[in-house]
Amino acid sequence: MDVRELTEEQKREIKSVYDSQVKNGCPGLSQKQTRSALLRLGIKPASFDIEKFWFDLDKTEDNYLTLEEFERLRCEINSDPEVVLRWAFNKFDTNNDGTIDKDELKKLLATVYDDSEGEWVDDEFVNDCLVLADGNNDGVLQIEEFVDMLIQRTTGKN
Known part of the structure; x- marks a missing residue:
């Protein structure tokens, strides 16, 4: 969903929730406050969902989301896991060849498992x-293989 597609009512609700979470003197929402705000909007994001969108949305790089950045996050976080997985695939397909090779998979797994040291x-x-x-x-993952594998593992669907 694009921010321009939000109704006035949705914008008011997002602003109300945003304002209720921003603490005095803070320039915006922290990651923890963002999670709470999304929960108040009826969205149950995983920490990974917030983290993966955070760095794309925090344009000022101050570790806070402005109201406009929070609106974009609200629009980008989707309850359909396939949409999120396709987005993640494209983020990790760093050479844009439509596949994830071993090096890209290693970076993806290190991110998911928070293993920058290579311990796991x-x-x-x-x-x-x-x-x-x-x-x-064929030695690489196509988007369908990636999505199917993760949908099956997270939902139990075959």
Whole structure:
């Protein structure tokens, strides 16, 4: 959804929730306040959802979201996990070739597992994940393989 598609009522509700969460003297919402605000709007985001959108939306890089940035977040966080997974795929497909190779998968897994030191996400783990998800055995993940694997793992759907 685009911010321009918000109704006046939705904008008022977002502003009301935003204003109720911003503390005196703060320039906007922190990540914790953002999560609380989204919950008040009936959206139950995972911490990962907020983090992955945060760096795209916090244009001032002050670790706070303005009302306009929060409106965009509200529009971008979607309850449809396939939409979010397709977005994530495109973020990690850094060479824009339409696939996720081993290096991109390693970066993705390190982000998901918060493992910048490589303690959990080593080459063996990456290879194991690739073998499990790579349905056509071409050594890379296409978007459909990526989405199908994660939808199946998170929802139990086949």
